Amino acid sequence: MESTIIRSKNFNAYFGENHVVKNVNIEIPKNHVIAVMGPSGCGKTTYLRCINRMHELIPGATCNGEMVLNDEDVYSMHPIFVRLKIGMVFQRPNPFPNLSIYDNVIAGYKLNGIKLPKGERDKVVEQSLSRAALWKEVKDSLHKKGTFLSGGQQQRLCIARAIAMEPEVLLLDEPTSALDPISTSSVEDLLHELKTNYTLIIVTHNMQQAARVSDRTAFFYMGELVEYDDTKKMFTNPRDNRTQNYITGRFS
Amino acid sequence: MTQLETELGFLKNEVINMWNLVRSQLIKARTSLMSYDKDLAREVILKERRVNGYELKIDRDCENIFALLTPVAIDLRFVLAVLKINSNLERIGDIAEGIAKYIISAEQPFKPELLDATKLTEMYEESINILEDTLTAFENEDTILARGVFKKDEFLDEINIAANNLIEEYLKQNPKDIDQALYVLSIIRKLERVGDQSKNISEEIIFYLEAKVLKHKHSH
Amino acid sequence: MSNLVKYRIAKSSALKIFTIFLAFVCVVPLIFILLYIIRAGITKINWHFLVNIPKPVGESGGGIANALLGSMIIIGVAALIAIPVGILGGIYLNENKKSRLAYWSRLCVDILQGVPSIVIGIVAYFWLVKPLGGFSALSGSVALAIMMLPIIIRSTEETLKLLPDSLKEAAFALGMPFHRVILKVIVPCGISGILSGVILSVARIAGETAPLLFTAFGNPYISTNITKPMQSLPLLIYNYATSPYNDWLDLAWGASLILLLWVLLLNIITKLTTRRWKVQL
Numbered sequence A: 001m002e003s004t005i006i007r008s009k010n011f012n013a014y015f016g017e018n019h020v021v022k023n024v025n026i027e028i029p030k031n032h033v034i035a036v037m038g039p040s041g042c043g044k045t046t047y048l049r050c051i052n053r054m055h056e057l058i059p060g061a062t063c064n065g066e067m068v069l070n071d072e073d074v075y076s077m078h079p080i081f082v083r084l085k086i087g088m089v090f091q092r093p094n095p096f097p098n099l100s101i102y103d104n105v106i107a108g109y110k111l112n113g114i115k116l117p118k119g120e121r122d123k124v125v126e127q128s129l130s131r132a133a134l135w136k137e138v139k140d141s142l143h144k145k146g147t148f149l150s151g152g153q154q155q156r157l158c159i160a161r162a163i164a165m166e167p168e169v170l171l172l173d174e175p176t177s178a179l180d181p182i183s184t185s186s187v188e189d190l191l192h193e194l195k196t197n198y199t200l201i202i203v204t205h206n207m208q209q210a211a212r213v214s215d216r217t218a219f220f221y222m223g224e225l226v227e228y229d230d231t232k233k234m235f236t237n238p239r240d241n242r243t244q245n246y247i248t249g250r251f252s
Numbered sequence B: 001m002t003q004l005e006t007e008l009g010f011l012k013n014e015v016i017n018m019w020n021l022v023r024s025q026l027i028k029a030r031t032s033l034m035s036y037d038k039d040l041a042r043e044v045i046l047k048e049r050r051v052n053g054y055e056l057k058i059d060r061d062c063e064n065i066f067a068l069l070t071p072v073a074i075d076l077r078f079v080l081a082v083l084k085i086n087s088n089l090e091r092i093g094d095i096a097e098g099i100a101k102y103i104i105s106a107e108q109p110f111k112p113e114l115l116d117a118t119k120l121t122e123m124y125e126e127s128i129n130i131l132e133d134t135l136t137a138f139e140n141e142d143t144i145l146a147r148g149v150f151k152k153d154e155f156l157d158e159i160n161i162a163a164n165n166l167i168e169e170y171l172k173q174n175p176k177d178i179d180q181a182l183y184v185l186s187i188i189r190k191l192e193r194v195g196d197q198s199k200n201i202s203e204e205i206i207f208y209l210e211a212k213v214l215k216h217k218h219s220h
Numbered sequence C: 001m002s003n004l005v006k007y008r009i010a011k012s013s014a015l016k017i018f019t020i021f022l023a024f025v026c027v028v029p030l031i032f033i034l035l036y037i038i039r040a041g042i043t044k045i046n047w048h049f050l051v052n053i054p055k056p057v058g059e060s061g062g063g064i065a066n067a068l069l070g071s072m073i074i075i076g077v078a079a080l081i082a083i084p085v086g087i088l089g090g091i092y093l094n095e096n097k098k099s100r101l102a103y104w105s106r107l108c109v110d111i112l113q114g115v116p117s118i119v120i121g122i123v124a125y126f127w128l129v130k131p132l133g134g135f136s137a138l139s140g141s142v143a144l145a146i147m148m149l150p151i152i153i154r155s156t157e158e159t160l161k162l163l164p165d166s167l168k169e170a171a172f173a174l175g176m177p178f179h180r181v182i183l184k185v186i187v188p189c190g191i192s193g194i195l196s197g198v199i200l201s202v203a204r205i206a207g208e209t210a211p212l213l214f215t216a217f218g219n220p221y222i223s224t225n226i227t228k229p230m231q232s233l234p235l236l237i238y239n240y241a242t243s244p245y246n247d248w249l250d251l252a253w254g255a256s257l258i259l260l261l262w263v264l265l266l267n268i269i270t271k272l273t274t275r276r277w278k279v280q281l
Helices: A044-051 A079-085 A101-105 A118-131 A151-163 A181-194 A207-213 A231-236 A241-247 B003-035 B038-069 B073-105 B112-117 B120-140 B143-173 B175-210 C003-041 C047-051 C065-095 C100-114 C117-132 C137-162 C165-173 C178-189 C191-206 C233-241 C246-277
Strands: A004-015 A018-029 A033-037 A061-069 A086-089 A169-173 A199-204 A216-221 A224-230
Touching: A004 A044, A004 A199, A018 A044, A018 A061, A018 A199, A018 A216, A018 A224, A033 A044, A033 A207, A044 A061, A044 A169, A044 A199, A044 A216, A079 A086, A086 A151, A086 C165, A101 A118, A101 A151, A118 A151, A151 A169, A151 A181, A151 C165, A181 A199, A181 A207, A181 B003, A199 A207, A207 A231, A207 B003, A207 B038, A216 A231, A216 A241, A224 A231, A224 A241, A231 A241, A231 B038, B003 B038, B003 B073, B003 B120, B038 B073, B073 B175, B112 B120, B112 B143, B112 B175, B120 B143, B120 B175, B143 B175, C003 C246, C047 C065, C065 C100, C065 C137, C065 C178, C065 C191, C065 C233, C100 C137, C117 C137, C137 C191, C165 C178, C178 C191, C191 C246, C233 C246
Parallel strands: A033 A199, A033 A216, A086 A169, A169 A199
Antiparallel strands: A004 A018, A004 A061, A216 A224
């Protein structure tokens, strides 16, 4: 019934000699929210950045294994094409400071030199901002700089910017760790709305957040994928002892 | 609407559905009692499984809400209250089933004179009332109505205490009906438990809405 | 209060007064120079002064038009050479922080910054003037461009270093190719720093005399041919200030004031651009 959109098989990632993601096997179903959690340095962010090939931008970073998007190997596609299909939102809100809110949303087109007719552009901007639950707040100040917004609004602007490109998958790297609780919950609520159109993979070190927002959760520890299961199952009756210790805060 | 609110809304609906099922169980048990309808009694016994199913489902939902959504303050009290109301309702379901079992075991129809003389009819009416009051109080978040339940429970207690004497008197006049009279006494005892469970439910409703603990306090 | 504490307080205020005094000492020479040049030069400057070339010895009047135009051309050409090279070099250094080439080129840039201007003049003389067979404005421009380079490269690099990596990542994550990330995101965001580096470097070379002595050489007439010798403000000041004629001395004073105003103006523009173009991160 549910089709797999991303599949990794025996996937490994390295920083130079350092083996940070070890033999990860995972299947991510379409239109779900997947949370990836684990203690700092467990390889969760690295794994996420491997999915859209952002990992390889770091000097000395390498990876191997199978990473498949819709039956096509991500690592045999052109990285630019991969990143158009798999959008990303980062830890700190990072709207382009030199662009207006409007231009930030269509930055993916504008800065890539893709010309859209004005009507089309307006539509993309409105639709993306509405999906990011930001339209109502900014529709009267579209031509102000994006950096005038509050942290939570900026993060939602970044989400709008990513979904304006109509990606299939949206990666979120600790998207709320720099936000206050109110902004955090507005972003979390948004994730629920977004999964009707996109597949979301969210890295978080906050396990309550993983519990709240996701359908499935993957637990990484020391570069290994320890457990990957329904979030309900994971938080009520985890299979692995390490998972249990982590979510109950008994980690030593 | 946050996800927690949505989930709590679902949970509330689920509890109300269970409540209605339990109420209809109790009413059907009464109908089968009055009309000596063993088929209806069997239906009540069969449907008890559904009550149990609700109980398990609500337990699991509460567990998931605790594990995934970490409710706090009024939300936390709500889930805690639901957890306890859930088991109270399940017991009322058991009571309805118990009454239905008596009807199946009874060898002849219950005499209306017996039911009236022991005030069972009146008591049954009142215990269904009391259950409906708690449901309305829960649905409308009405603590005044919930507090009214305590008074009605006292009325049930009085009938229960008086029941021994009433049965004794009835048996003096109709010694042959001893079998039936014992069933009636058991049913009265069970209905008294319905009152107690409803009282507990009311306490939980007040706890969740007002954060006041009324349990084990003698004056309300 | 114990004596020890009183002693400490006294020591502290003594140091404070001393630093204020030193700060004042730094400013005093500048104020004197400014006042002196303004007093000597202000009376010489008028429209006639700006649009005429120097008169021969013995004739009074005359202006510095040739030097003004020459300076502009020489600096303009120097900027044309140095700005693209400098900015691209700065971008390279910022993008490849750890590479071996970046390490060495950074070192070279630092050394270049310390090379005396006269040495650069001589080098330009041997590289360009001699092979080309004569003094030319172009060789002067090259010498000045070499002096501008380290300033532009370092200021570009420092500006870009301050931009958060997340900005670049955001651009890459939108599927932008490297050259677009640099041109459309990194450079626009750092534009104020880069511009102020460029303007400062222009201000810095505007007054350079030594490299021009062997290259642009000087020319008493207006010339716009960059392959021929050309006059420039510092050269004019140098030549005329050392002459024995009063008219020429006056000319040198006037030219000094013009040069001073020019540099001052560039510095003010720098401050304004930094404020105007500053991208709020």
